[in-house]
Amino acid sequence: MAGAQLLIDICNFQRQLERIKIDREIEELTKADLLRLRGSADFRVRCLGRAACGMTGSDLLGEALRSTLEGTRRNGEGRRWNKDVDFVTHLMGAMRSIASSWRRRFDVVFLESEVLVCDIEGRKASPFENVPSNEPTADQWLIQMEEEKRITGLFANDPAAILVLRGILDGTKKGEIMQKYGLIEKQYRAAVKRIRLKLFGRKKA
C-alpha cells in the first residue's frame, strides 16, 4: 500500500516538474517563436476551411498546449512532449496533428451527402451553409467554390509567385519547383513570402 502511494507521489512529482518546465518554456519563448507559432496556427486553421467550425489560430494553439498539459498526466491522453525536440517544434507538430484530426472528424460527422435535408416542398439544402466559417469577414470569398482560381488571381502580376503557387497546389516539392521553373533559392523564398503576406490578409494598404 505504501509502495503504491510512493509511486503515485513520484508520478505527481514528475508531473509537477514537467508542468514547471512548460510554464518556463512559455515564459522564455522569444518574440520570433511566438510569431512563428501564431503564423503557423493561422495557416493551419485556414487549411481547415469550414471544418474549423469557427475556431481560430489562437484556439488551435491553445488546444495544442492543453493537449500537451494533458499529456503530463501520462494516462494515454493528450500529447506528450518529447524533450528531444524543442517546445516550439512540439507545439507546431501538435497543431498539425490536431488540425488533421479536426478535419477527419468533420469529414466523418458531416459528410454532405448524409446531411442534406429536404424542406416541405422537397427542396434540398445543406446545413453546411449555416456552419460558421473561421475566416474573417473580409476573407470570406476565399472559401467559396472558386477558391483556387481566386488565389491564383491574386498573383496575376507576379509571374514567379504564380509558378510557385501552381507548383505547391500540384503538390510538387520545393526542389522540383525550383528546377522546373529555373528559380534560385532566393527567388523561391521571396515568392513564398509574397504568397504568405497576401494570403495572410493583413498587408498594409
Next chain:
Amino acid sequence: MGDTKNRDERVQELYNRLADSVLELSDEAVIAEVSETDSDPQEEAELVRIALKEACKQFDLAERRRTTEPCSIRKREASNG
C-alpha cells in the same frame, strides 16, 4: 464532388505548406514579415504569450473542477481504502 474534393486538397496543401514554411524562417525574417503588416511584432508576440498563459489557466481550472467533483473524491477515498 470528386473535383471539389481534389480542389479542396490542393488548397489544403497550399495552406499546410505555408504553415510549415513559417517554421523555416529565421528570427529576423519572421519579425520583419510581421512588421510588413499592420501589426506591431512585439505586441502581437505578447498577445500569443497571453493566449498560451490563458490556456494554462483554463486547463488548471478544469483540472481543479475535475478533482473536486464529488464522484472523483469518492473514487480517491475508495482507492485510498
